[in-house]
Amino acid sequence: MALLDFVYNRPNRVLALQKQYQADPRPIYLRPAGAKATIATYGVIFSLGMMSTLYGIGCLVTGYGKPAPKDA
Incomplete structure (x- = not known):
């Protein structure tokens, strides 16, 4: 069936x-295409989330932000 040869008769690369x-000397998490941008974006989002959490805990x-008690 020559019609579907391109589907099942492909070279194994x-x-x-x-x-x-595996010959790439970079760490495994930086090897895929676009990994630096993905990790940088994740780092920025994670950092913002942690800073917001710490700010909220501090408040x-x-x-901070509560109305002052009224002296009657």
């Missing part, structure tokens, strides 16, 4: 691609 991928501890 897994070993060549694996050797190329809760100090009572």
Whole structure:
């Protein structure tokens, strides 16, 4: 069935691609394409989230933002 030859009769290039991928000296988490941008974006979002959390905890501890008690 020559009509579907391109689907099931393809060369196996897994070993060549694996050797190329493993020869890269960068850490494993930086090897895929676009990994630096992804990790940088994650770092920025994570940092903002942690700073917001610490700010919120600080506000809760100090009572910042609560109305002053009214002396009657």
